[in-house]
Amino acid sequence: MIPVLLADDEAMIRAGVRAILAADPEIEVVAEAADGRDAVELVRAHRPRVALLDIRMPRLDGLAAGVEIRRLVPETAVVMLTTFGEDDYIVRALGEGMSGFLLKSGDPRELIAGVRAAAEGAAYLSPVVARRVIELGAGMLARVPAARERIESLTEREREVLALVGAGLSNAEIGQRLFLVEGTVKSYLSSIFIRLGVRNRVQAAIIAYEAGLTA
Template identity: 65%
Template sequence: MIRVLIADDEPMIRAGVRAVLATDPGIGVVAEAGDGRGAVDLAQRHRPEVAVLDIRMPGTDGIAAAAEIRRTLPGTGVVMLTTFGEDDYILRALRGGAQGFLIKSGEPEELLAGVRAVAEGAAYLSPKVAARVITHLAAARPAPGPAAGRVAALTPREREVLALLGAGVSNRGIARRLGLVEGTVKGHVSSVLSRLGVPNRAAAAVVAHEAGIVPPRGT
């Protein structure tokens, strides 16, 4: 059972997220909060596998809450819920260690897929979020070079691993798809992060999307 914490200052949003998660018998909501401070406190009390946080909340916002949860509870993954027009917040959350990013108006299946992926230690970017982050980074980044050039410097195997990271596949799933042992995949992931100069899997996923190497969902 994947134990999930939900935090959003709008009760209707919390109810909607809870209802979607309830459709998966392998996911259970263990706590809910209406602000970031409450999310941190409840996360420390219940130690869920995944915290689903609104990116903007009163007091301690979702970004600060995500950073504290990731710092104090490394076993808890964070999925951020965002709306259009919050690109700067998304980038800050990415730097703070959040691993999943979803649009509130997105499909229910994306929420379920995002929670499952993050629970398995993978990163998950809603396609719409990925497109917006890529556009923002492309406009703001004077260097390093384009993502395609950075990816071209990887080995063929590392490019395969990066493509699957971008698709939200866990280490176990990558190992299964590529016929490798999981320990070898972990080594490839570490090498990819180092060679791309990115801090985490979510940032690597952004590079994969920008380079256009992410396979379609379901393949």
């Protein structure tokens, strides 16, 4: 079972998201919040596997709440619910360890896929907004050397792992693909993040895309 915290200040949005998630028998919404401050407290109380947060909320916005959750309960993956026109939030979230972005008006199947991916330790970008996120991330990383130069420091195996991160695979899936135990995959990822100077899977995925490691 994948326990989920759902936070959105609009009751109808929460009801809709809850109904979509209920279609998956392995996902359970264990708590709901109408603002970011309550979301943080409920995550501390319930320690869900995934926190699904609206970016814009009263008292504490979703990004600030996500940062606190990542600090206080690092085992909880944070996925942001977003709309178009929130580029500033997306740029900031890329550097704060969020596990993904889902478009509120997107395909309901993406919501379930995003929650499942985050629960497995993977990054997930809604296909509709993935291109925009990549463009924003590429612009954010434009101050450093080109991506192809950055990956030169990686070993062949690390490049293979990075390519699969860019393809959206979880640690378990990467391990199955490369015949590695999950702990070894985590060790490779730690090394990759250090070598590339990134903080999370989304930034690493952007570099993989820019370097041509993924389609």
